[in-house]
Amino acid sequence: xDPSRKRxxxxxxxxxxxxxxxxxxxxxxxxxxxxxSSPSQVKPGRSYELTGKVVPxxxxxxGDELRFRIRDRDGSASVPVAYRGVVPDPFRDGREVIxxxxxxxxxxVAERDSLVTKCPSKFTKKS
Amino acid sequence: xxxxxxxxxxxxxxxxxxxxxxSVYAARSGRRQFALSGRxxxxxxxxxxxxxxxxxxxxxxxxxxxxxxxxxxxxxxxPTFYKVTAMWATxxxxxxxxxxxxxxxxxxxxxxxxxxxxxxxxxxxAVLGLIGAFFLLLMVGWENxxxxxxxxxxxxxxxxxxxxxxxxxxxxxMLYSGYVGFxxxxxxxxxxxxTRRTGADWIRSTRRFALVAWTFLGTGxxxxxxxxxxxxxxxxxxxxxxxxxxxxxxxxxxxxxLHSVMVQEKRGMLKxxxxxxxxxxxxxxxLGTFLVRSGILDSIHAFGASxxxxxxxxxxxxxxxxxxxxxxxxxxxxxxxxxxxxxxxREAFFLLNNLVLVGLCLVxxxxxxxxxxxxxxxxxxxxxxxxxxDGYTTPLALVLVLLAGVGPVLAWRRVTWAGIRRALxxxxxxxxxxxxxxxxxxxxxxxxxxxxxxxxxxxVLAVVGQEFWRGAAARRxxxxxxxxxxxxxxxxxxxxxxxxxxxxxxxxxxxxxxxASSAFLTQRDVRLSPGQSTKVGDYTVTxxxxxxxxxxxxAGTGAPISFGAVLELRKGGHRELLRPSRNFYPTQDAxxxxxxxxxxxxxxxxxxxxxxxxxxFWAAVRPDISELDGPIxxxxxxxxxxxxxxxxxxxxxxxxxxxxxxxxxxxxxxxxPLVAWIWIGGGIALLGALVxxxxxxxxxxxxxxxxxxxxxxxxxxRA
Numbered sequence: 001x002d003p004s005r006k007r008x009x010x011x012x013x014x015x016x017x018x019x020x021x022x023x024x025x026x027x028x029x030x031x032x033x034x035x036x037s038s039p040s041q042v043k044p045g046r047s048y049e050l051t052g053k054v055v056p057x058x059x060x061x062x063g064d065e066l067r068f069r070i071r072d073r074d075g076s077a078s079v080p081v082a083y084r085g086v087v088p089d090p091f092r093d094g095r096e097v098i099x100x101x102x103x104x105x106x107x108x109v110a111e112r113d114s115l116v117t118k119c120p121s122k123f124t125k126k127s
Numbered sequence: 128x129x130x131x132x133x134x135x136x137x138x139x140x141x142x143x144x145x146x147x148x149x150s151v152y153a154a155r156s157g158r159r160q161f162a163l164s165g166r167x168x169x170x171x172x173x174x175x176x177x178x179x180x181x182x183x184x185x186x187x188x189x190x191x192x193x194x195x196x197x198x199x200x201x202x203x204x205x206p207t208f209y210k211v212t213a214m215w216a217t218x219x220x221x222x223x224x225x226x227x228x229x230x231x232x233x234x235x236x237x238x239x240x241x242x243x244x245x246x247x248x249x250x251x252x253a254v255l256g257l258i259g260a261f262f263l264l265l266m267v268g269w270e271n272x273x274x275x276x277x278x279x280x281x282x283x284x285x286x287x288x289x290x291x292x293x294x295x296x297x298x299x300x301m302l303y304s305g306y307v308g309f310x311x312x313x314x315x316x317x318x319x320x321x322t323r324r325t326g327a328d329w330i331r332s333t334r335r336f337a338l339v340a341w342t343f344l345g346t347g348x349x350x351x352x353x354x355x356x357x358x359x360x361x362x363x364x365x366x367x368x369x370x371x372x373x374x375x376x377x378x379x380x381x382x383x384x385l386h387s388v389m390v391q392e393k394r395g396m397l398k399x400x401x402x403x404x405x406x407x408x409x410x411x412x413x414l415g416t417f418l419v420r421s422g423i424l425d426s427i428h429a430f431g432a433s434x435x436x437x438x439x440x441x442x443x444x445x446x447x448x449x450x451x452x453x454x455x456x457x458x459x460x461x462x463x464x465x466x467x468x469x470x471x472x473r474e475a476f477f478l479l480n481n482l483v484l485v486g487l488c489l490v491x492x493x494x495x496x497x498x499x500x501x502x503x504x505x506x507x508x509x510x511x512x513x514x515x516x517d518g519y520t521t522p523l524a525l526v527l528v529l530l531a532g533v534g535p536v537l538a539w540r541r542v543t544w545a546g547i548r549r550a551l552x553x554x555x556x557x558x559x560x561x562x563x564x565x566x567x568x569x570x571x572x573x574x575x576x577x578x579x580x581x582x583x584x585x586x587v588l589a590v591v592g593q594e595f596w597r598g599a600a601a602r603r604x605x606x607x608x609x610x611x612x613x614x615x616x617x618x619x620x621x622x623x624x625x626x627x628x629x630x631x632x633x634x635x636x637x638x639x640x641x642x643a644s645s646a647f648l649t650q651r652d653v654r655l656s657p658g659q660s661t662k663v664g665d666y667t668v669t670x671x672x673x674x675x676x677x678x679x680x681x682a683g684t685g686a687p688i689s690f691g692a693v694l695e696l697r698k699g700g701h702r703e704l705l706r707p708s709r710n711f712y713p714t715q716d717a718x719x720x721x722x723x724x725x726x727x728x729x730x731x732x733x734x735x736x737x738x739x740x741x742x743x744f745w746a747a748v749r750p751d752i753s754e755l756d757g758p759i760x761x762x763x764x765x766x767x768x769x770x771x772x773x774x775x776x777x778x779x780x781x782x783x784x785x786x787x788x789x790x791x792x793x794x795x796x797x798x799x800p801l802v803a804w805i806w807i808g809g810g811i812a813l814l815g816a817l818v819x820x821x822x823x824x825x826x827x828x829x830x831x832x833x834x835x836x837x838x839x840x841x842x843x844x845r846a
Contacts, residue, residue, distance in 0.1 A: 030509075
């Protein structure tokens, strides 16, 4: 094979690999992603990644289980959450949290150890 | 003093703009004195910013709460170490640090190149001046670190307790040194493109800066991981969080750059690729700085919404568009001087390693920005978790480690099969031996990716060992030196090459730790009452007794209250005591009551762990203080207005109550095999990078000789 054809062939092969991998990336990311929803959006029957703020005064620890309510950022709707597992350090009243799980009988039953609390911010906004 | 600080920033901004203007004028008109003047303006900027840093540090150390920044990020009871470092835990303070580091790097590189690169250097000065001007403009216009408060509060809010960790305080300057350092090769690349001097000169002059930046960035990332492991109370070191990814992306592309520039130096190839890589690295570094501040991506870090997001985006877009346009317009000048001779050559493997590194970066980029991509296409914000990232990065990391082993033994241009056989015989045998031993003696076979990684790591280590051995043996034949001497002169004479090999060995060790600790980790979350025991791996842990301390927590972070546990760790006949605890920091929230505010504020885990070459034992405790709620409420009502001494006494009584009637506490125990090798590997890589970056006396001598030869040549041609 003459060198220029060989080079062209290599280029086409490389581009082919890139396209295939790129397509795989796009495909898997759309199917593997979990949706982040606020309490007003969750419906029973599928799993969500719930984000919102912890309603002040709603935290209740009984034995292994942690119960609290999450509300929308603008405060319109809220949903009770039942959670087991490790509670991150900055978990507090009013904090933004993310938790994965499913809505069952009006309560959001969270997966074990899925609770993530956002840091109270390293760079706080000037008041 | 705040006025002086603000003035420093304003004058520095003017100096930066002047440096840019004068240098461009010098480059276009050929008037050298303006280039000199532009360079001096950069030195001036560095001096002014050093003064500004000094003023701000003095304010932090002197508890001057009339500075808004000091009132926000420090307090009189913050330990001194954290007062010094609290500056870069704030938005505007960290911008000042960025600009300061930039001016120092720029001054250094411009000083070092003052007699060379006459055409390129003025343009590089202009680019560096403009970058500096942007950061100064942000501070002067929107985020002034010298803002003052009308009425100085009696005390500041204090540094965020989570950041009170030595690694976390050194991490930002390291990371920024890395980000900023990449602006130097970027600036010189732009200069080279503008002047169409696209040879390897700009690479030779700034290579060391790229290497130093890479080292700093890598160290910063490692420190961040260490902080996560020892401070965050969840026991992991990497979570594919957007902010982590933001720092990893420029590092990956920077790694690719460091490899591919060698091809340009040796063979005059890959010029477009190198220019694009350094542009990408710098843009990603800016993006990293921006992501931390913007809050556009949900992250555990989720830094507060910022006032400067739009300005940052505009700047990044400008840099990206302008440099891409520049590269495209110079394409005719970026032709390769040689062609790839064979796919089995060192340059081909460099190219392959580059593709893998850039591929890794693209995967991480896609995953990091997926919430935005998904929102744009489907209208719903969706995110990708660690399993998705692992699925792509694991195979790519395996290929990368394989290449780190094969690359060094291949010759430039073309290799012979006999050569490959000779070079790879021992390493392949080593990794086959490792495979057999692992399968026979351990349960490493349970995780295929980890098993492959172990064998590849053995392969890389064998390659590196063999290279050192062969080099030193050859020296011994030549000079008759004893082994140690032969080794040191070998490394000393080829610092870049052997430093690079050490880095490869370090990375192999690091991945060994990652593979073992991610696949063979044992984690248990349990609730224990004092006296109860549990088994974790081959350890038995007993909750001996609770602890409650007032003042003087063990890590010295200035926490007034700390609840914890004394654990007894037994393995075989070996016994040890562990003391994990949880620090409580008072909140300023008055609604919690005068006593309650000490218990209801931030709390952070103080992990206790036993490092080990074979495995780490990691323990964190979450004491249940809900039974103190009653007494706290009562104390709030009865002692809310008492004098501080009485309140202190009451707090002491309440904390003591926890010690006397301890409820069950929640524990997390982790047995993580070989995890210490991640940090050891990182340390080896750091050492290798230092070896490679250290200026060697001989290289300097060679440079002087080359200059001399050039001068003689010029004079001869004139004669």
